[in-house]
Amino acid sequence: MADERVPESGRTPKGVSRRGFLKGMGGTVLTTAALGPAAASAAAQQAGGAGSKSLSGPTEIQLKINGKTRKVTVEPRTTLLATLRDKLQLTGSKEVCDRGTCGACTVLVDGRSQLACMTLAVDLRGREITTVEGLSKGDELSPLQEEFVAKDALMCGFCTCGFVMSAEALLRENPKPSPEEIRKGVAGNLCRCGTYPRVFEAIESAAKRRER
Amino acid sequence: MAQWKPLDEMSILGKHYPRVDGPAKVSGRAKYTHDMAPTNCLFAYLVSSPHAAATVERFDTKEAESLPGVVMVLTDLHRSGNIAYAGEPVAAVAATSPDAARYAATKVRVRYQKKRAAVDLDAAMEDGAPRVLSGRENIFPPRERGEGNEADVEQAFASSKAEVRAEYRTQVQTHSCLETHGSLVQWGDDDTVTIWDSTQGVHSVRFQIARMLEIPQNKIRVICDYMGGGFGSKLQPGWYTVHAARISRETKMPVRLMLDREQESMIAGNRPDSLQKIRIGADDAGKLTAFTAETYCTAGPSPGGNIAHPFVYEVPVWRHRHRQVVTNAGPARAFRAPGHPQACFAMDCALDELAHELGMDPLEMRLLNDPNPTRQQQWKLGAERIGWERRSLKPGQTSSPDDPTKKRGFGCAASVWAVPGRGTAAQITLYPDGGVEIRCGTQDIGTGTRTIVAAIVAEELGLRVEDVRPLIGDTEYPMSVGSGGSMTMPSVAPAIKNTAEKARARILELAAERLGVEADAITLADRAATADGGGRVDWKTLCSLLGAEPQTFHGEWVQGLSSAGVAGCQFADVEVDTLTGRIHVRKVVAMGDCGLVLDRLTTESQINGGVIQGLSWALYEDRLMDAQSGRQINPGFETYKIAGALEMPEIEVIMIDEPERGVLGIGEPPSVPTAAAIANAVFNATGVRMRQLPLTPDRVLMALEA
16 A cells, blocks of 8 residues: 655655665664565665765766666665666666565666665665666677576566566576575565476576576 | 377478567566566555445545645545455555555554454354444355255165264465566547456456446457466456546646555455365265255355365265355455365365275275266376375375374375357467567466467467467457456467468469469478479468468357366375374476377476465465454465475376367366365375365374364
8 A cells, every 4th residue: 555655756744764774764774684685785875875965865976787777867865776677777676565575676786686666766776786688789699688588487587687687686696506595585476376496407507508 | 170280291280389478588588477667657556445344434645645746636546445355455655656555555544433343254154253244144145056855864874884074174375476567558649548457357358347437348458468277266356457447537747556465465366264064974885875065165255166075076965054244354256176175185185085984095986976987097107107006095104214203194185177269359460571470369378378279379370489479468460358267268279270270271372373282282391392292382382372461361259279177186295293283295296188189298287286376275375364353464485485496296197198189178176176185195194084174293293183
């Protein structure tokens, strides 16, 4: 149901923003317990990231996305996911749960996986953001994406981009993952159609291709 | 009667090939309804009732309307103003951004007169429970079916060697589609309405939305290129489409209205729960003698839901008395094999209990009582594949060699589904430059329909899959049925083949003329026509002979290319941790008769998916309702657990090819038997019978303690 998030533009009622809320919770300890490690690291970055200078209202920032610098006007509360989808038309990152439980919005920040719905856009100034749109060159898919297609690691496809990004992060960090490590690497991603076994096969096969 | 060519003469169908839309789905290029935001798009958001039973008294929309970006607030969505379940929409806000709409929705003040609610089966059946529908009992009059009368049943039980009386319960399961329900609606200047809908049936949405909006069907176009999961819940149109249409009509702007995650969970459909009082008897040989079922289920504030008893086994006399119970909870919708997983859970578990009473192998019991010849083979083959012989005859006897606190067991259960194909037409266009387009108003819900549509044409014309452009998911294309009930392929495949045959006939004519032979002496393969005695014309040249204009051919569903009636069964190998109560499913063997398999790759994926949804229902999913507030306690993925990567068993899919039966729909059957197979395996592992789903660790521990 509707939450009490601050509107897109205009007043900020009594300073209740997602950012302020996270800070108010006393940072990492509580969020670790409540949200799990991936979300907590995002929260920690948000709580400590941009430092002392406070921002309010619509602010123009520059984000480096898929190798290009993009200018975009956001509010301090605007998540990276809302920025990508609603302002930059990069809709490969999906909004499914909008609270860090499903992995459908996974992107890479400086090469590591991060949940775009749990990340504030303003905290990513100066960082390298890679979305699923940045993996392929025009129509040419990356080897990992090709393996997802070849192994049929997708059905309706709504979770697929998130799985691809988690897999990409896994293989960058661990080029030769064991079957157990592959499962753990995508354990933060949910699929409702039931493609998991095929996702494991695709990642395994992509890892083998990278070895060659 | 029409027929497919033999499997061994096919070059594409019956083999493994990837989806044509795979590249779009892995790269983010596939646009779902939720991804669309045309210029000037407005975003609408529903205001949901927080109460399960209430009367709407008045609205105060001043603050919401004054917020930046807010364009419109509708407060007349709810016709009666009598709220029957929490989450029920009462108002809608449209604004220039999704966030502005969502925020403004929190500022629509609604005054309710709260009433007492009955939010689940037990509460609704209690004496003195508040009435969900005024003037009606919550428990509806029973519907009775059977073979033989009460006296026959009693007599049969009296002469039985053993009988089991037990009560089984299954929980409400929400569809939890990853893309929530929703539409983008553009009301055009000429009063035509274009709807992009996350739907399982573009034509059925048009048909019903026309009635809901009271405008002619020919003014409505419904499009669904990609959709993020439906599982039955997106077969019907939504009122959200009508609300979005009204706003679009007023504002002349496109309007997108998507449910949010909580609304998806609370109001967009679920599988009815069940309470099943079963009595089943057998003679000393193990032959079933009699069966009775007294069942109840809830489908929300309207009566609904059935349980498919007596399921698949042969029993000479039986009675089934079913009562629907209304509750103040989100309405049910069709969910993958409606009524079947529930029936399977009670029946296949009861049969297992009976086998145990008689000291029989549960597999023997099934072979003895299952009249289906296909399943007779499947039981034997599946038992081999799971390693049934390793199963301990006495339950609770097999521990893991390195850890005696872990118990291992095996179980099985049956599956069935039977819905035939129907009502589909298609149209094919051949272009003089060699291009081929096939149009059909079906849609791809993730099952691979788009790919198979192209593949059937390619097979018929001797082309490759990528040579054919499949155009689906649009009411501008010829009529097809909704993608539900495993009906899609039995409906679509015959129509596509019939249509492609007409194009093929024309191409053969042209080739015959060119090569100077009879048409029946020509083979179409490898993008060319080849005459038996030599001579070859390539596809492009053939198409250039069509003349300057593209040529279009029409076809439709015909008898003989598809049939109904899928038998299947599954075997589960589980390990139960007796210290934590956690059930680890090691392996599932899924057997299905698949008729003519059109694409082995996507068929296997779909069977995997059925098993995984069945496992998820068996072990994790449970809609929990709070009796006080009447709201779902767990309307999101952090608390409503669905199976994830770490819980995946090894799944072995065995497809029994029966190409002579034509195409069968296989979406529903693999989700039917998984839960019962797992529960039976848990009994074999622990010696403890669990009759209530889901089999969560707390319940396992309590059962082990008892």
